[in-house]
Amino acid sequence: MNDAAPTVETIRADLIAEHDALDSIIADLEPEAWALATPSPRWSIADQIGHLTYFDWTAALAITDPDRFTALTGELMSTMSPDAAADAMDLATLGDYRAMSPDELLHAWRANRRVLSEASASLGDQDRVIWYGPSMGSKSFLTARLMEAWAHGQDIVDTLRQNKINAPERPDTDRIRHIAQLGFITHKWSYINRRLDAPSAPVYVALTSPSGATWDFGPDDAADTITGAAIDFCLVTTQRRHVDDTGLAVTGDVATAWMNIAQAFAGGATDGPAAGTL
Incomplete structure:
Protein backbone atom coordinates (compact mmCIF):
# COMPACT_ATOMS: atom_id res chain seq x y z
CA MET A 1 0.00 0.00 0.00
CA ASN A 2 1.55 3.28 -1.06
CA ASP A 3 -0.27 5.72 1.25
CA ALA A 4 0.86 6.78 4.70
CA ALA A 5 -0.37 4.48 7.44
CA PRO A 6 -3.77 5.56 8.79
CA THR A 7 -4.16 6.76 12.35
CA VAL A 8 -7.15 6.68 14.67
CA GLU A 9 -7.77 10.33 13.87
CA THR A 10 -7.70 9.89 10.09
CA ILE A 11 -10.01 6.86 10.27
CA ARG A 12 -12.34 8.73 12.61
CA ALA A 13 -12.48 11.65 10.17
CA ASP A 14 -13.27 9.28 7.31
CA LEU A 15 -15.97 7.57 9.40
CA ILE A 16 -17.63 10.92 10.05
CA ALA A 17 -17.45 11.75 6.34
CA GLU A 18 -18.96 8.36 5.43
CA HIS A 19 -21.83 8.95 7.83
CA ASP A 20 -22.41 12.37 6.29
CA ALA A 21 -22.39 10.93 2.77
CA LEU A 22 -25.09 8.41 3.69
CA ASP A 23 -27.07 11.08 5.52
CA SER A 24 -27.23 13.18 2.35
CA ILE A 25 -28.84 10.24 0.53
CA ILE A 26 -31.57 9.45 3.04
CA ALA A 27 -32.29 12.87 4.56
CA ASP A 28 -35.01 13.81 2.08
CA LEU A 29 -36.49 10.41 1.26
CA GLU A 30 -40.25 10.16 1.28
CA PRO A 31 -41.59 8.10 4.23
CA GLU A 32 -42.71 5.25 1.96
CA ALA A 33 -39.16 4.80 0.65
CA TRP A 34 -37.96 3.85 4.12
CA ALA A 35 -40.18 0.74 3.96
CA LEU A 36 -38.63 -0.59 0.73
CA ALA A 37 -37.02 -4.03 0.96
CA THR A 38 -33.24 -4.03 0.53
CA PRO A 39 -30.90 -6.80 -0.68
CA SER A 40 -30.31 -7.82 2.96
CA PRO A 41 -32.94 -10.49 3.74
CA ARG A 42 -35.76 -9.26 6.02
CA TRP A 43 -34.46 -5.69 6.11
CA SER A 44 -35.98 -2.46 4.82
CA ILE A 45 -34.10 0.80 4.35
CA ALA A 46 -35.32 1.76 7.83
CA ASP A 47 -33.84 -1.47 9.22
CA GLN A 48 -30.47 -0.70 7.63
CA ILE A 49 -30.41 2.64 9.44
CA GLY A 50 -31.76 1.05 12.63
CA HIS A 51 -28.89 -1.45 12.55
CA LEU A 52 -26.33 1.35 12.25
CA THR A 53 -28.09 3.30 14.99
CA TYR A 54 -27.97 0.42 17.45
CA PHE A 55 -24.37 -0.58 16.84
CA ASP A 56 -23.02 2.98 16.69
CA TRP A 57 -24.50 3.38 20.17
CA THR A 58 -23.03 0.13 21.50
CA ALA A 59 -19.68 0.99 19.89
CA ALA A 60 -19.64 4.26 21.84
CA LEU A 61 -20.58 2.32 24.97
CA ALA A 62 -17.73 -0.14 24.41
CA ILE A 63 -15.31 2.80 24.44
CA THR A 64 -16.75 4.76 27.35
CA ASP A 65 -18.23 2.09 29.64
CA PRO A 66 -16.85 -1.41 28.94
CA ASP A 67 -18.56 -2.92 32.00
CA ARG A 68 -21.98 -1.75 30.89
CA PHE A 69 -21.26 -2.93 27.37
CA THR A 70 -20.36 -6.39 28.68
CA ALA A 71 -23.58 -6.55 30.71
CA LEU A 72 -25.64 -5.43 27.71
CA THR A 73 -23.98 -8.04 25.50
CA GLY A 74 -24.83 -10.76 28.02
CA GLU A 75 -28.46 -9.64 27.98
CA LEU A 76 -28.48 -9.64 24.18
CA MET A 77 -26.99 -13.13 23.92
CA SER A 78 -29.50 -14.47 26.43
CA THR A 79 -32.28 -13.66 23.95
CA MET A 80 -30.72 -15.79 21.24
CA SER A 81 -31.72 -19.36 20.41
CA PRO A 82 -30.23 -21.62 17.74
CA ASP A 83 -33.61 -22.03 16.05
CA ALA A 84 -34.55 -18.36 15.85
CA ALA A 85 -31.28 -16.47 16.09
CA ALA A 86 -31.88 -14.11 13.15
CA ASP A 87 -35.40 -13.10 14.20
CA ALA A 88 -34.37 -12.80 17.84
CA MET A 89 -31.40 -10.63 16.94
CA ASP A 90 -33.61 -8.39 14.81
CA LEU A 91 -36.10 -8.03 17.65
CA ALA A 92 -33.38 -7.23 20.18
CA THR A 93 -31.46 -4.73 18.05
CA LEU A 94 -34.13 -3.30 15.75
CA GLY A 95 -37.32 -3.57 17.75
CA ASP A 96 -37.24 -0.05 19.20
CA TYR A 97 -36.26 1.49 15.88
CA ARG A 98 -38.99 -0.31 13.94
CA ALA A 99 -41.49 1.51 16.13
CA MET A 100 -40.11 4.91 15.05
CA SER A 101 -41.21 7.10 12.18
CA PRO A 102 -38.57 7.83 9.52
CA ASP A 103 -37.98 11.29 11.01
CA GLU A 104 -37.55 9.85 14.50
CA LEU A 105 -35.18 7.17 13.23
CA LEU A 106 -33.09 9.68 11.31
CA HIS A 107 -32.82 11.79 14.45
CA ALA A 108 -31.82 8.74 16.53
CA TRP A 109 -29.13 7.72 14.04
CA ARG A 110 -27.70 11.22 13.95
CA ALA A 111 -27.64 11.32 17.74
CA ASN A 112 -25.95 7.93 18.13
CA ARG A 113 -23.31 8.51 15.51
CA ARG A 114 -22.52 11.83 17.19
CA VAL A 115 -22.09 9.96 20.48
CA LEU A 116 -19.73 7.54 18.73
CA SER A 117 -17.78 10.40 17.18
CA GLU A 118 -17.33 12.04 20.56
CA ALA A 119 -16.37 8.78 22.27
CA SER A 120 -13.85 7.80 19.60
CA ALA A 121 -12.05 11.14 19.93
CA SER A 122 -10.59 9.76 23.16
CA LEU A 123 -8.91 6.78 21.47
CA GLY A 124 -5.19 6.52 20.84
CA ASP A 125 -3.55 4.47 18.11
CA GLN A 126 -2.47 1.73 20.54
CA ASP A 127 -5.73 1.42 22.46
CA ARG A 128 -7.95 -1.66 22.35
CA VAL A 129 -11.73 -1.71 22.50
CA ILE A 130 -13.89 -4.51 23.87
CA TRP A 131 -16.39 -5.86 21.34
CA TYR A 132 -18.73 -8.82 20.74
CA GLY A 133 -15.87 -11.19 19.94
CA PRO A 134 -12.23 -10.56 20.84
CA SER A 135 -11.22 -7.01 21.66
CA MET A 136 -10.07 -4.95 18.69
CA GLY A 137 -7.31 -2.44 18.13
CA SER A 138 -8.72 1.08 18.00
CA LYS A 139 -7.93 1.54 14.30
CA SER A 140 -9.51 -1.78 13.35
CA PHE A 141 -12.50 -0.96 15.54
CA LEU A 142 -13.23 2.33 13.75
CA THR A 143 -12.48 0.78 10.37
CA ALA A 144 -15.17 -1.81 11.08
CA ARG A 145 -17.67 0.96 11.86
CA LEU A 146 -16.75 2.72 8.61
CA MET A 147 -17.13 -0.53 6.67
CA GLU A 148 -20.57 -1.06 8.21
CA ALA A 149 -21.72 2.45 7.28
CA TRP A 150 -20.45 2.04 3.73
CA ALA A 151 -21.78 -1.50 3.18
CA HIS A 152 -25.24 -0.89 4.62
CA GLY A 153 -25.26 2.38 2.71
CA GLN A 154 -24.57 0.36 -0.44
CA ASP A 155 -27.70 -1.71 0.24
CA ILE A 156 -29.67 1.53 0.44
CA VAL A 157 -28.09 2.94 -2.73
CA ASP A 158 -28.87 -0.29 -4.61
CA THR A 159 -32.46 -0.28 -3.38
CA LEU A 160 -33.07 3.30 -4.46
CA ARG A 161 -31.57 2.64 -7.89
CA GLN A 162 -33.62 -0.51 -8.39
CA ASN A 163 -36.79 1.36 -7.47
CA LYS A 164 -35.81 4.34 -9.63
CA ILE A 165 -36.00 6.77 -6.72
CA ASN A 166 -34.05 9.96 -7.18
CA ALA A 167 -31.59 10.68 -4.39
CA PRO A 168 -28.18 12.34 -4.17
CA GLU A 169 -25.37 10.21 -5.56
CA ARG A 170 -22.81 8.70 -3.23
CA PRO A 171 -19.53 9.26 -5.08
CA ASP A 172 -16.74 6.73 -4.70
CA THR A 173 -13.94 8.16 -2.59
CA ASP A 174 -10.59 7.03 -1.29
CA ARG A 175 -12.21 6.47 2.10
CA ILE A 176 -12.72 2.92 0.88
CA ARG A 177 -8.98 2.41 1.32
Missing part, protein backbone atom coordinates in the same frame (compact mmCIF):
# COMPACT_ATOMS: atom_id res chain seq x y z
CA HIS A 178 -9.74 1.31 4.87
CA ILE A 179 -12.35 -1.18 3.64
CA ALA A 180 -9.99 -2.57 0.99
CA GLN A 181 -7.31 -3.16 3.62
CA LEU A 182 -9.85 -4.81 5.91
CA GLY A 183 -10.99 -6.99 3.03
CA PHE A 184 -7.42 -8.12 2.46
CA ILE A 185 -6.46 -8.84 6.07
CA THR A 186 -9.63 -10.91 6.61
CA HIS A 187 -8.55 -13.41 3.93
CA LYS A 188 -7.84 -16.19 6.44
CA TRP A 189 -10.79 -15.20 8.62
CA SER A 190 -13.11 -15.95 5.69
CA TYR A 191 -11.98 -19.59 5.91
CA ILE A 192 -11.70 -19.87 9.69
CA ASN A 193 -15.24 -18.51 10.03
CA ARG A 194 -16.46 -21.42 7.90
CA ARG A 195 -14.34 -23.91 9.84
CA LEU A 196 -12.16 -24.48 6.81
CA ASP A 197 -8.38 -24.68 6.64
CA ALA A 198 -7.01 -21.37 5.42
CA PRO A 199 -4.58 -21.75 2.49
CA SER A 200 -0.95 -20.97 3.10
CA ALA A 201 -0.31 -19.69 -0.44
CA PRO A 202 -0.27 -15.86 -0.60
CA VAL A 203 -2.40 -13.68 -2.84
CA TYR A 204 -1.25 -10.41 -4.36
CA VAL A 205 -3.94 -7.75 -4.64
CA ALA A 206 -3.43 -4.60 -6.73
CA LEU A 207 -6.32 -2.16 -6.80
CA THR A 208 -7.01 1.13 -8.52
CA SER A 209 -8.45 3.66 -6.10
CA PRO A 210 -11.24 6.10 -7.00
CA SER A 211 -8.61 8.84 -7.28
CA GLY A 212 -6.46 6.72 -9.61
CA ALA A 213 -3.79 5.68 -7.12
CA THR A 214 -2.65 2.07 -6.81
CA TRP A 215 -3.18 0.21 -3.55
CA ASP A 216 -1.38 -3.10 -3.28
CA PHE A 217 -1.37 -5.80 -0.65
CA GLY A 218 0.63 -8.99 -0.32
CA PRO A 219 3.82 -10.15 -2.07
CA ASP A 220 3.96 -9.03 -5.69
CA ASP A 221 5.57 -12.33 -6.73
CA ALA A 222 2.60 -14.41 -5.56
CA ALA A 223 1.23 -16.82 -8.17
CA ASP A 224 -2.36 -15.93 -7.28
CA THR A 225 -3.47 -12.38 -8.00
CA ILE A 226 -6.49 -10.11 -7.88
CA THR A 227 -6.43 -6.86 -9.83
CA GLY A 228 -9.01 -4.25 -10.67
CA ALA A 229 -11.00 -1.39 -9.17
CA ALA A 230 -10.85 -0.98 -5.40
CA ILE A 231 -14.61 -0.40 -5.33
CA ASP A 232 -15.19 -3.86 -6.83
CA PHE A 233 -12.91 -5.53 -4.28
CA CYS A 234 -14.76 -3.78 -1.46
CA LEU A 235 -18.14 -4.81 -2.86
CA VAL A 236 -17.06 -8.46 -3.01
CA THR A 237 -15.39 -8.65 0.40
CA THR A 238 -18.39 -7.00 2.08
CA GLN A 239 -20.67 -9.42 0.18
CA ARG A 240 -22.51 -6.72 -1.75
CA ARG A 241 -21.59 -8.17 -5.16
CA HIS A 242 -20.66 -11.56 -6.57
CA VAL A 243 -17.16 -11.48 -8.00
CA ASP A 244 -18.51 -12.46 -11.44
CA ASP A 245 -20.53 -9.23 -11.51
CA THR A 246 -17.43 -7.06 -11.11
CA GLY A 247 -14.47 -6.21 -13.28
CA LEU A 248 -11.94 -7.90 -10.99
CA ALA A 249 -9.36 -10.08 -12.73
CA VAL A 250 -8.78 -13.11 -10.50
CA THR A 251 -5.94 -15.53 -11.24
CA GLY A 252 -5.27 -18.82 -9.44
CA ASP A 253 -7.29 -21.33 -7.49
CA VAL A 254 -6.55 -19.79 -4.09
CA ALA A 255 -7.61 -16.31 -5.17
CA THR A 256 -10.72 -17.65 -6.89
CA ALA A 257 -11.81 -19.67 -3.87
CA TRP A 258 -11.27 -16.69 -1.57
CA MET A 259 -13.34 -14.33 -3.70
CA ASN A 260 -16.25 -16.77 -3.53
CA ILE A 261 -16.34 -16.85 0.29
CA ALA A 262 -14.79 -13.50 1.23
CA GLN A 263 -16.27 -11.93 4.36
CA ALA A 264 -14.73 -8.78 5.78
CA PHE A 265 -17.16 -8.51 8.69
CA ALA A 266 -17.57 -10.41 11.95
CA GLY A 267 -20.42 -12.75 12.78
CA GLY A 268 -21.44 -16.13 11.47
CA ALA A 269 -20.44 -17.19 7.99
CA THR A 270 -22.77 -15.83 5.31
CA ASP A 271 -22.94 -15.95 1.54
CA GLY A 272 -23.08 -12.90 -0.66
CA PRO A 273 -25.44 -12.44 -3.59
CA ALA A 274 -25.48 -15.00 -6.39
CA ALA A 275 -24.02 -14.00 -9.75
CA GLY A 276 -26.42 -11.81 -11.71
CA THR A 277 -28.40 -10.74 -8.65
CA LEU A 278 -27.40 -7.07 -8.74
Whole structure:
Protein backbone atom coordinates (compact mmCIF):
# COMPACT_ATOMS: atom_id res chain seq x y z
CA MET A 1 0.00 0.00 0.00
CA ASN A 2 1.55 3.28 -1.06
CA ASP A 3 -0.27 5.72 1.25
CA ALA A 4 0.86 6.78 4.70
CA ALA A 5 -0.37 4.48 7.44
CA PRO A 6 -3.77 5.56 8.79
CA THR A 7 -4.16 6.76 12.35
CA VAL A 8 -7.15 6.68 14.67
CA GLU A 9 -7.77 10.33 13.87
CA THR A 10 -7.70 9.89 10.09
CA ILE A 11 -10.01 6.86 10.27
CA ARG A 12 -12.34 8.73 12.61
CA ALA A 13 -12.48 11.65 10.17
CA ASP A 14 -13.27 9.28 7.31
CA LEU A 15 -15.97 7.57 9.40
CA ILE A 16 -17.63 10.92 10.05
CA ALA A 17 -17.45 11.75 6.34
CA GLU A 18 -18.96 8.36 5.43
CA HIS A 19 -21.83 8.95 7.83
CA ASP A 20 -22.41 12.37 6.29
CA ALA A 21 -22.39 10.93 2.77
CA LEU A 22 -25.09 8.41 3.69
CA ASP A 23 -27.07 11.08 5.52
CA SER A 24 -27.23 13.18 2.35
CA ILE A 25 -28.84 10.24 0.53
CA ILE A 26 -31.57 9.45 3.04
CA ALA A 27 -32.29 12.87 4.56
CA ASP A 28 -35.01 13.81 2.08
CA LEU A 29 -36.49 10.41 1.26
CA GLU A 30 -40.25 10.16 1.28
CA PRO A 31 -41.59 8.10 4.23
CA GLU A 32 -42.71 5.25 1.96
CA ALA A 33 -39.16 4.80 0.65
CA TRP A 34 -37.96 3.85 4.12
CA ALA A 35 -40.18 0.74 3.96
CA LEU A 36 -38.63 -0.59 0.73
CA ALA A 37 -37.02 -4.03 0.96
CA THR A 38 -33.24 -4.03 0.53
CA PRO A 39 -30.90 -6.80 -0.68
CA SER A 40 -30.31 -7.82 2.96
CA PRO A 41 -32.94 -10.49 3.74
CA ARG A 42 -35.76 -9.26 6.02
CA TRP A 43 -34.46 -5.69 6.11
CA SER A 44 -35.98 -2.46 4.82
CA ILE A 45 -34.10 0.80 4.35
CA ALA A 46 -35.32 1.76 7.83
CA ASP A 47 -33.84 -1.47 9.22
CA GLN A 48 -30.47 -0.70 7.63
CA ILE A 49 -30.41 2.64 9.44
CA GLY A 50 -31.76 1.05 12.63
CA HIS A 51 -28.89 -1.45 12.55
CA LEU A 52 -26.33 1.35 12.25
CA THR A 53 -28.09 3.30 14.99
CA TYR A 54 -27.97 0.42 17.45
CA PHE A 55 -24.37 -0.58 16.84
CA ASP A 56 -23.02 2.98 16.69
CA TRP A 57 -24.50 3.38 20.17
CA THR A 58 -23.03 0.13 21.50
CA ALA A 59 -19.68 0.99 19.89
CA ALA A 60 -19.64 4.26 21.84
CA LEU A 61 -20.58 2.32 24.97
CA ALA A 62 -17.73 -0.14 24.41
CA ILE A 63 -15.31 2.80 24.44
CA THR A 64 -16.75 4.76 27.35
CA ASP A 65 -18.23 2.09 29.64
CA PRO A 66 -16.85 -1.41 28.94
CA ASP A 67 -18.56 -2.92 32.00
CA ARG A 68 -21.98 -1.75 30.89
CA PHE A 69 -21.26 -2.93 27.37
CA THR A 70 -20.36 -6.39 28.68
CA ALA A 71 -23.58 -6.55 30.71
CA LEU A 72 -25.64 -5.43 27.71
CA THR A 73 -23.98 -8.04 25.50
CA GLY A 74 -24.83 -10.76 28.02
CA GLU A 75 -28.46 -9.64 27.98
CA LEU A 76 -28.48 -9.64 24.18
CA MET A 77 -26.99 -13.13 23.92
CA SER A 78 -29.50 -14.47 26.43
CA THR A 79 -32.28 -13.66 23.95
CA MET A 80 -30.72 -15.79 21.24
CA SER A 81 -31.72 -19.36 20.41
CA PRO A 82 -30.23 -21.62 17.74
CA ASP A 83 -33.61 -22.03 16.05
CA ALA A 84 -34.55 -18.36 15.85
CA ALA A 85 -31.28 -16.47 16.09
CA ALA A 86 -31.88 -14.11 13.15
CA ASP A 87 -35.40 -13.10 14.20
CA ALA A 88 -34.37 -12.80 17.84
CA MET A 89 -31.40 -10.63 16.94
CA ASP A 90 -33.61 -8.39 14.81
CA LEU A 91 -36.10 -8.03 17.65
CA ALA A 92 -33.38 -7.23 20.18
CA THR A 93 -31.46 -4.73 18.05
CA LEU A 94 -34.13 -3.30 15.75
CA GLY A 95 -37.32 -3.57 17.75
CA ASP A 96 -37.24 -0.05 19.20
CA TYR A 97 -36.26 1.49 15.88
CA ARG A 98 -38.99 -0.31 13.94
CA ALA A 99 -41.49 1.51 16.13
CA MET A 100 -40.11 4.91 15.05
CA SER A 101 -41.21 7.10 12.18
CA PRO A 102 -38.57 7.83 9.52
CA ASP A 103 -37.98 11.29 11.01
CA GLU A 104 -37.55 9.85 14.50
CA LEU A 105 -35.18 7.17 13.23
CA LEU A 106 -33.09 9.68 11.31
CA HIS A 107 -32.82 11.79 14.45
CA ALA A 108 -31.82 8.74 16.53
CA TRP A 109 -29.13 7.72 14.04
CA ARG A 110 -27.70 11.22 13.95
CA ALA A 111 -27.64 11.32 17.74
CA ASN A 112 -25.95 7.93 18.13
CA ARG A 113 -23.31 8.51 15.51
CA ARG A 114 -22.52 11.83 17.19
CA VAL A 115 -22.09 9.96 20.48
CA LEU A 116 -19.73 7.54 18.73
CA SER A 117 -17.78 10.40 17.18
CA GLU A 118 -17.33 12.04 20.56
CA ALA A 119 -16.37 8.78 22.27
CA SER A 120 -13.85 7.80 19.60
CA ALA A 121 -12.05 11.14 19.93
CA SER A 122 -10.59 9.76 23.16
CA LEU A 123 -8.91 6.78 21.47
CA GLY A 124 -5.19 6.52 20.84
CA ASP A 125 -3.55 4.47 18.11
CA GLN A 126 -2.47 1.73 20.54
CA ASP A 127 -5.73 1.42 22.46
CA ARG A 128 -7.95 -1.66 22.35
CA VAL A 129 -11.73 -1.71 22.50
CA ILE A 130 -13.89 -4.51 23.87
CA TRP A 131 -16.39 -5.86 21.34
CA TYR A 132 -18.73 -8.82 20.74
CA GLY A 133 -15.87 -11.19 19.94
CA PRO A 134 -12.23 -10.56 20.84
CA SER A 135 -11.22 -7.01 21.66
CA MET A 136 -10.07 -4.95 18.69
CA GLY A 137 -7.31 -2.44 18.13
CA SER A 138 -8.72 1.08 18.00
CA LYS A 139 -7.93 1.54 14.30
CA SER A 140 -9.51 -1.78 13.35
CA PHE A 141 -12.50 -0.96 15.54
CA LEU A 142 -13.23 2.33 13.75
CA THR A 143 -12.48 0.78 10.37
CA ALA A 144 -15.17 -1.81 11.08
CA ARG A 145 -17.67 0.96 11.86
CA LEU A 146 -16.75 2.72 8.61
CA MET A 147 -17.13 -0.53 6.67
CA GLU A 148 -20.57 -1.06 8.21
CA ALA A 149 -21.72 2.45 7.28
CA TRP A 150 -20.45 2.04 3.73
CA ALA A 151 -21.78 -1.50 3.18
CA HIS A 152 -25.24 -0.89 4.62
CA GLY A 153 -25.26 2.38 2.71
CA GLN A 154 -24.57 0.36 -0.44
CA ASP A 155 -27.70 -1.71 0.24
CA ILE A 156 -29.67 1.53 0.44
CA VAL A 157 -28.09 2.94 -2.73
CA ASP A 158 -28.87 -0.29 -4.61
CA THR A 159 -32.46 -0.28 -3.38
CA LEU A 160 -33.07 3.30 -4.46
CA ARG A 161 -31.57 2.64 -7.89
CA GLN A 162 -33.62 -0.51 -8.39
CA ASN A 163 -36.79 1.36 -7.47
CA LYS A 164 -35.81 4.34 -9.63
CA ILE A 165 -36.00 6.77 -6.72
CA ASN A 166 -34.05 9.96 -7.18
CA ALA A 167 -31.59 10.68 -4.39
CA PRO A 168 -28.18 12.34 -4.17
CA GLU A 169 -25.37 10.21 -5.56
CA ARG A 170 -22.81 8.70 -3.23
CA PRO A 171 -19.53 9.26 -5.08
CA ASP A 172 -16.74 6.73 -4.70
CA THR A 173 -13.94 8.16 -2.59
CA ASP A 174 -10.59 7.03 -1.29
CA ARG A 175 -12.21 6.47 2.10
CA ILE A 176 -12.72 2.92 0.88
CA ARG A 177 -8.98 2.41 1.32
CA HIS A 178 -9.74 1.31 4.87
CA ILE A 179 -12.35 -1.18 3.64
CA ALA A 180 -9.99 -2.57 0.99
CA GLN A 181 -7.31 -3.16 3.62
CA LEU A 182 -9.85 -4.81 5.91
CA GLY A 183 -10.99 -6.99 3.03
CA PHE A 184 -7.42 -8.12 2.46
CA ILE A 185 -6.46 -8.84 6.07
CA THR A 186 -9.63 -10.91 6.61
CA HIS A 187 -8.55 -13.41 3.93
CA LYS A 188 -7.84 -16.19 6.44
CA TRP A 189 -10.79 -15.20 8.62
CA SER A 190 -13.11 -15.95 5.69
CA TYR A 191 -11.98 -19.59 5.91
CA ILE A 192 -11.70 -19.87 9.69
CA ASN A 193 -15.24 -18.51 10.03
CA ARG A 194 -16.46 -21.42 7.90
CA ARG A 195 -14.34 -23.91 9.84
CA LEU A 196 -12.16 -24.48 6.81
CA ASP A 197 -8.38 -24.68 6.64
CA ALA A 198 -7.01 -21.37 5.42
CA PRO A 199 -4.58 -21.75 2.49
CA SER A 200 -0.95 -20.97 3.10
CA ALA A 201 -0.31 -19.69 -0.44
CA PRO A 202 -0.27 -15.86 -0.60
CA VAL A 203 -2.40 -13.68 -2.84
CA TYR A 204 -1.25 -10.41 -4.36
CA VAL A 205 -3.94 -7.75 -4.64
CA ALA A 206 -3.43 -4.60 -6.73
CA LEU A 207 -6.32 -2.16 -6.80
CA THR A 208 -7.01 1.13 -8.52
CA SER A 209 -8.45 3.66 -6.10
CA PRO A 210 -11.24 6.10 -7.00
CA SER A 211 -8.61 8.84 -7.28
CA GLY A 212 -6.46 6.72 -9.61
CA ALA A 213 -3.79 5.68 -7.12
CA THR A 214 -2.65 2.07 -6.81
CA TRP A 215 -3.18 0.21 -3.55
CA ASP A 216 -1.38 -3.10 -3.28
CA PHE A 217 -1.37 -5.80 -0.65
CA GLY A 218 0.63 -8.99 -0.32
CA PRO A 219 3.82 -10.15 -2.07
CA ASP A 220 3.96 -9.03 -5.69
CA ASP A 221 5.57 -12.33 -6.73
CA ALA A 222 2.60 -14.41 -5.56
CA ALA A 223 1.23 -16.82 -8.17
CA ASP A 224 -2.36 -15.93 -7.28
CA THR A 225 -3.47 -12.38 -8.00
CA ILE A 226 -6.49 -10.11 -7.88
CA THR A 227 -6.43 -6.86 -9.83
CA GLY A 228 -9.01 -4.25 -10.67
CA ALA A 229 -11.00 -1.39 -9.17
CA ALA A 230 -10.85 -0.98 -5.40
CA ILE A 231 -14.61 -0.40 -5.33
CA ASP A 232 -15.19 -3.86 -6.83
CA PHE A 233 -12.91 -5.53 -4.28
CA CYS A 234 -14.76 -3.78 -1.46
CA LEU A 235 -18.14 -4.81 -2.86
CA VAL A 236 -17.06 -8.46 -3.01
CA THR A 237 -15.39 -8.65 0.40
CA THR A 238 -18.39 -7.00 2.08
CA GLN A 239 -20.67 -9.42 0.18
CA ARG A 240 -22.51 -6.72 -1.75
CA ARG A 241 -21.59 -8.17 -5.16
CA HIS A 242 -20.66 -11.56 -6.57
CA VAL A 243 -17.16 -11.48 -8.00
CA ASP A 244 -18.51 -12.46 -11.44
CA ASP A 245 -20.53 -9.23 -11.51
CA THR A 246 -17.43 -7.06 -11.11
CA GLY A 247 -14.47 -6.21 -13.28
CA LEU A 248 -11.94 -7.90 -10.99
CA ALA A 249 -9.36 -10.08 -12.73
CA VAL A 250 -8.78 -13.11 -10.50
CA THR A 251 -5.94 -15.53 -11.24
CA GLY A 252 -5.27 -18.82 -9.44
CA ASP A 253 -7.29 -21.33 -7.49
CA VAL A 254 -6.55 -19.79 -4.09
CA ALA A 255 -7.61 -16.31 -5.17
CA THR A 256 -10.72 -17.65 -6.89
CA ALA A 257 -11.81 -19.67 -3.87
CA TRP A 258 -11.27 -16.69 -1.57
CA MET A 259 -13.34 -14.33 -3.70
CA ASN A 260 -16.25 -16.77 -3.53
CA ILE A 261 -16.34 -16.85 0.29
CA ALA A 262 -14.79 -13.50 1.23
CA GLN A 263 -16.27 -11.93 4.36
CA ALA A 264 -14.73 -8.78 5.78
CA PHE A 265 -17.16 -8.51 8.69
CA ALA A 266 -17.57 -10.41 11.95
CA GLY A 267 -20.42 -12.75 12.78
CA GLY A 268 -21.44 -16.13 11.47
CA ALA A 269 -20.44 -17.19 7.99
CA THR A 270 -22.77 -15.83 5.31
CA ASP A 271 -22.94 -15.95 1.54
CA GLY A 272 -23.08 -12.90 -0.66
CA PRO A 273 -25.44 -12.44 -3.59
CA ALA A 274 -25.48 -15.00 -6.39
CA ALA A 275 -24.02 -14.00 -9.75
CA GLY A 276 -26.42 -11.81 -11.71
CA THR A 277 -28.40 -10.74 -8.65
CA LEU A 278 -27.40 -7.07 -8.74
